[in-house]
Amino acid sequence: MSWRISMLPNFGGACIHLPLVIRATDALDLSLPVLAEPTAFWADCGFGARHEPGGVCGQAPTGRDEVSRWVKTWKVQPSPCKCVMTTFTLDPKECGGKVKPQLSFCDHPLGYEETPTFLGLKLDCQLTFAAHIAALREKMAKRRACLSAIAGRSYGSHRSTLRIAYKSYVRSLFDYGAAIYFTHAAPAVRERLEVEQRKCARLITGCIKLTDKETLVAEAGLPPLSLRAKELAAGEYARIVRLPPGDPACNLLDKTPPPRLRYRAHEAWRRAVTSAEEAGLPPPPPADEDATLSYKPCFCRVGRWACDRAGLSDLPVEPLALYQGAPPWHHCGDAARFVLDLPQPTRRTDQPEKRKEAALAALALVPEPDCTIWSDGSAKEGTIQGGGGAILELHREGRTIECVAPAGRVCSSMRAELVAMTEALTRLQELPAPSRALIKRVLLCTDSRSGLQLLSRGPDDQQSAIGQRVWGLIDALTAAGTDITLHWIPGHADLAGKEAADRLANQAAADCAQEEAPIDLSSARTAIRRWTSELASARAQRHPHRDPTPSHDELDRRGPRPRREEEEGS
Secondary structure (H helix, E strand, O other): OEEEEEEEOEEOOEEOOEEEEEEOOOOOOOOOOOOOEEOOOOOOOOOOEEEOOOOOOOOOOOHHHHHHHHHHHOOOOOOHHHOEEEEEOOOOOOOOOOOOOOOEEOOEEOEEOOOOEEOOEEOOOOOOOHHHHHHHHHHHHHHHHHHHHOOOOOOOOOHHHHHHHHHHHHHHHHHOOHHHHHHHOOHHHHHHHHHHHHHHHHHHHOOOOOOOHHHHHHHOOOOOHHHHHHHHHHHHHHHHOOOOOOOHHHHHHHOOOOOOOEOHHHHHHHHHHHHHHHOOOOOOOOOOHHHHOOEOOOHHHHHHHHHHHOOOOOOOEOOOOOOOOOOHHHOOHHHEEEEOOOOOOOOOOOOHHHHHHHHHHHHOOOOOOOEEEEEEEEEEOOOEEEEEEEEEEEOOOOEEEEEEEEEEEEOOHHHHHHHHHHHHHHHHHOOOHHHHHOOOEEEEEEOOHHHHHHHOOOHHHOOOHHHHHHHHHHHHHHHOOOEEEEEEOOOOOOOHHHHHHHHHHHHHHHHOOHHHOOEOHHHHHHHHHHHHHHHHHHHHOOOOOOOOOOOHHHOOOOOOOOHHHHHHHO
16 A cells, blocks of 8 residues: 655644655554655655665654754754644545554654645645635635625626626635646536636626526636636646756656546546447537546646647747846946837827827937837737847948847737847847947837836846846947937837838748747747637537627616526526
8 A cells, every 4th residue: 555644743833744655565563663765855844755665664764753853953843732644545445534644753643634734725635625625615605795795786896897806806716726726626526616606607797597607607708717727727837847947846847757547537528429429429528628638637737738739839938037147236227218208199099190290209309329220029919920020220331231030939019029129139239340339329219118118127127038138238238338219109100110120020920930939938828828718718609509698798787687698597
C-alpha cells in the first residue's frame, strides 16, 4: 500500500505544511518511527521526505527528526499540541480516516485532520476537492443573498451592474485556486458550483427556473465555471512557461510523469460514442471539453491542452520582465519627452482635414528635429497576425529608411505599435557613426496613445519585456546626447509619413514570418480568452432556440418579460 502523510506543524501561530511520503508493506507496524529521507521543500515552508522499501532503522533520519533539527537550528519554538497529520490514499479501505498512523512530534502525539486547509484549499484524503467545493458553495450562497438584495424585479440595479457585482464579489471566491482544484474535480462535483452560478445568473437576467442552463449563462454574459477554470489554468500555465529557467514552478512543468488514473468521464463518453455508432446514430458530444482527455485532468495537463487549442503551441514565448536590468541611476530618461495631447483637441468623428490641421499645429511647436520617425502597428482583428512598420526621415542627409518587423501570430494592437517603435529605434542606433553624429534631436510620431502612456510611466514601471527594450533603446540614445520626443498624433489624419508607416505595418503583418516573433503573456491570455469565448458560444448554440435575445441588456427590469423567455418557460 502507498500513503502520503501530510503533517501540519504549528510554530507559534505560523502553520507549516510538512508532507511525508511513506511506502510500506502491509506488515509494517505503524507505531514504529517513520523512516524518511529529506528531499525537497514544498510551498516555501514545507519539508518533503521519502522512504523506499527495504530501509533499515537508523540508516536515514526521520522527517520528524529533520524538522526537530531545523527547529533547534533556527531557535523556533514549536507548538506540538497544534500540529496535525493527514493521510492521502486511493484505497477505499484506508481513506476517510479508517486507518490512522500513530505518529508523534517533539514527544507529543499528532492529531488526525481529515480535511486540512492549506493556502485556502481544503484537502481531502483522495484529493477529490469535494470538501473544498462544498465549503465554497456555502460561501457563494451567502454572498448571493447580497446580490439578491439589489436585483428585485420592480427595483434594482442594471444587469451590467449586477454582472460586475457577481464577478467581483461572488465569483472571486471561485477564482482563487480554480486552476488547481476545479480542473481536477470530477464533473459531478463541478456541477455543484455550476448550480450556484446559475442561481446568480437568474438574478442578473430575471429568467425563470425553466430556462435552459446553457442559455441562461449566455444571457447573463457569463462563461460556465468549467470554462472559467480552463481559462485560469491556461493563463497560469502560460505564465509559468515564461519564468526563468531553473524556477521551481517552471521545473514542475518540465516533469512529465506517466499518467496513471483513467478519466471516467472520458470512458463514459467513449461508451456512448460506441453505442451510437452501433445504433447508426450521430456520436454525442462530450459532457465537457476536457472529456476528450484519456487520463484524469490536472492543472498541467489541462493548461497545456488549453494553450494548444488556443493556438499557442509551438510558438516562441517572451520571458517575463521580472526585474529591471539596469539600476535606476543609470537611466537617462530625462532627455526623453512625451507629448500625449494636442493643443487643439480632436475626436474620432472629426474629418481627416481637421485632424491633420490639429496634428500639424502640434508638430510645429516641437523644435526642428534632425530625424523624424513615423511608426505604426497593425494586428488583424486586434489580436492576431501583427506587424510593425516605421519610416526614418534623416533630414540632414535628405534620405529615408523603411523598416518592418513581425509582431507575432498572436498579439495586440499596442504590442504591434511597440514593435514598430523598437525596430525604428534599433535602426536609428545602428546607423553609421557619421550619420549618428548628425542627429541631435529625434521626433517619434505614433497614433498609439496607450503605448505612449505605458512608456511614459518610466523604465522602472515597465512590466513587459518589450517595454523594457524600448526604454533600453531610449536610454542608449539619450546617453549619447540625443534628445527624443515621443509625440502622439491622431490616426487617419492624412499625413504622408503616417500613411506610409501604416502601409509598411500592413505589409509586415501579411508578409513577415510571424512564427519567429515571441508571444508575450498578455497576448497569450488574450488568445486564451478568445478561445474560451468561442467555446461558451458553441455551448450556447446547443439549446433549441438558436438566436440569442436581441439587446437583452437594454431591456427594462420593470418592463414585461421578453417573449423568448416565455417560449423557453412554456
